[in-house]
Amino acid sequence: MDSKKSLPLELIYELVNALPIHHRWAAQRVSSEFDNLVFERQADLIKIILQKANVSTAQAYITTMVQLANANENIVFLTEFTPTQHAFCSEAVTLGNRFVNYANTKQSIVDHSIGMAVGRLLPHVCLDVSSFSQISPQQLADGASANVQFVGCYSGGQLLVSDLALFGALQNSVVFCPSDAFSAERATQLATTHNGITYIRISPYPTPALYGGGDHDKFRIGSFINRHQSNRDKIVLVGIGAAVNLCEQAYRQLLNEKIPVTVLDMFSLKLTGEIYVSSLVSILLRVGRVVTVEEGVTPFCLPLASSILSFISEKKLQVSVRSLHTCGMCVLSK
Structure with a gap:
């Protein structure tokens, strides 16, 4: 390894320890290769970690939740999953x-979590997304006013x-839909500090990294992220x-x-605050064509x-639904 071009190995490990939680977890999977890799800049290190080890939003959620629980003894984790079902x-x-594991008692898990919240605990309830149809x-x-963090994982x-x-x-609920591991980490942190019912939708499948440490302040309760935009955009793609x-x-x-095209990441399904709603509607109306x-x-x-339609209706504006697709796409235009 060329010492003139590479960062010192000690500094590399120091930088890894300073990375966000899910990046550190990913780094552990490629740390054995550090001796044979050359990093001229910290950005090179982060890039190789992300390329070699994509992390699922479920893993990022669990890692973040456990870290928060280690710092706060009031946090409890209730789930229908077992480690053999989901690693x-x-x-x-x-x-x-x-x-606490609940097997085939989905009704009880909700009642118990609400009771725990009344008792000043901070329950995290993780179920398969299909299980909520049975509740x-x-x-x-x-429990809409209870301080319970619900998490749905599809598999x-x-x-x-x-x-x-x-x-x-649900009235006053906060719904997070993280698109990668970093946004899942931020959603978990925000949900845990929020006073009220929250829901985070996660996936056990590795996802490409879209964000990094420099994007920390972009993620707020009730916000969306504008990933790409220009004055010449022909359409707005809104994903979740x-x-x-x-x-x-x-x-x-x-x-x-x-x-x-414009690309928007709806980190929060329900926008809060006039600034986010007005910003979203102005983008949609400026371009005129939207695909959700x-x-x-x-x-x-x-x-x-x-x-999206509810945000537009709040402004007393009219749009047309041009087409619906069985793949989950909807085309809107003004």
Whole structure:
């Protein structure tokens, strides 16, 4: 290894320890290769880590939650999953008696979590997204004012989105849809500090990194992220969760065809604050054509498109739904 061109190995490990949680976890998987790699800048180190070890939003959530729980003994983790079902849950076992497994008792897990919240605990409830269809909406509505962090993880099969519609309909709820590991880390931190019911939708499948440490302040409760924009854009692509990566792929392909587009990441399904709503609506109306890309498909259920339409209706503006697609896409235009 050329010492004139490479960062000292000691500095490399020091930089790794300063990386965000999920980057450190990824770095452990490639640390054995550090001796044979050359890093001239810190950016080179981060780039090689991200290239070699994409991290799932589920892993980022668990790692962040466990770190927060180690600093706050009031945090408890309730789940229907076992470490044998989902490897990412194995890290939560380190919480000891604050890791509680509920097998086939989904009704009880909600009641118990609400009771824990009343008792000043901070419960995190992680279920399969399909499980929420088996829980009474009234149960969740009763706990809408409770400080419970619900987490939905999908694991193969048809990707339903009814969970997003359910939590989005709850009054004063906060719904996060992280698109990569870093945004999942931020969603977990924000949900844990928020006083009220929150929902985070995660995936056990590795996702490409879209954000890094410099994007920390972009993620706030009730916000969206404008990833690409120009004055010549022909269409707005609005993605949610893992679908943001699909929008990124479409962006690059269209750019090669000299068709510029705006790409928005709806980190929060429900925007809060006039500044976010006004900013989103102004972008949509400026371009005039919008394609929303849902993370999954549930018949007659398009939570992202419905959310976008509700923001526009708040401004008493009119748009037309031009087409609906079974793949979870909706085309709007003014």
